[in-house]
Amino acid sequence: MSDKSDKFLIKKIILAAGLSKRYGLKNKLTQHINNKPIINCLLDKLLSIYDTSELLIVTGYEHETIINLINNSDIECIYNNDYKKGIGTSISAGIRELDKTIRGVMIIPADMPIISTKDLIKLQNKFIELNCSKVIFPKYKSQFGNPVILPKKYFNILEGLKGDFGAKSLINKTDIITVNTDIGTIFDIDTVSNLKKAENIL
Structure with missing residues (x-):
């Protein structure tokens, strides 16, 4: 039976390395919603329910700018040298940093500013309820979403990811x-119109 201490064995890997190609000339994570950068909208929610030791941020594009926005030396941040090759390399970089005690990872794209703490808690609780052994996907109506939580048995697969692909097709x-x-x-925020819609929702 799992207890509350299990939450500290689930690392939250925040993917903040992307090139924002679909957004345009600016890094979407630095754009503001209600006077707050997109990445900080997400981080503030994470920090309201998780300890800094549970978080790992993977940076790449405009690394120094993102680090300055985070402005929290207690959060572990790593730089993905291969960020231009795609999201798979950032997931792989994050997995390589994990301690052996970690039982699962919650993989969180940094461009999801309107995700609720209620849903984050619900997803983690389901993972713990199932003894940290299943892959947990959020689902809104008929659409699968993020973040996804994966158990330790998938770490080798995640570490081997390359290019601009995640692990969904490799999951049993x-x-x-x-x-x-x-x-x-x-x-998530891919375009300026997405940003405006997020502002309206918030």
Whole structure:
């Protein structure tokens, strides 16, 4: 039976290395929603429910700018030298940093500012309830979203990721458990119009 201490064995890997190609000339993570950078909208929610020791941020594009926005030396940040090759390299870089005691990872894109703390807690609680053994996907209506939580048995697969692909196609379907969540789990910022919509929702 799992207890509350299990939450400290689930690392939250925040992916903040991308080139923001679809957004335009600016790094979308630095753009503001209600006078706050997108990455800080997410981090403030994470820090309201998790200890800094539970977080790991993977940076790449405009590394120094992102670090300055984070402005919290207690949060572990690593630089992905291969960030230009895609999201898979950032997930791999994060996995390589994990301590052997970690039982699972919650992989969180940094461009999800409207995700709720309620949903984050719900996803983690389901993972713990299932003895940290299943892959937990959020689901809004019929659409799968993020963040995804994966157990330790997938760490070798995650570490081997390359290019601009995640691990979804490599997951055993019998391991997947879905949790019904709100719209924030399927809403990321890819374009200026997404940003404006997020402002309206918030």
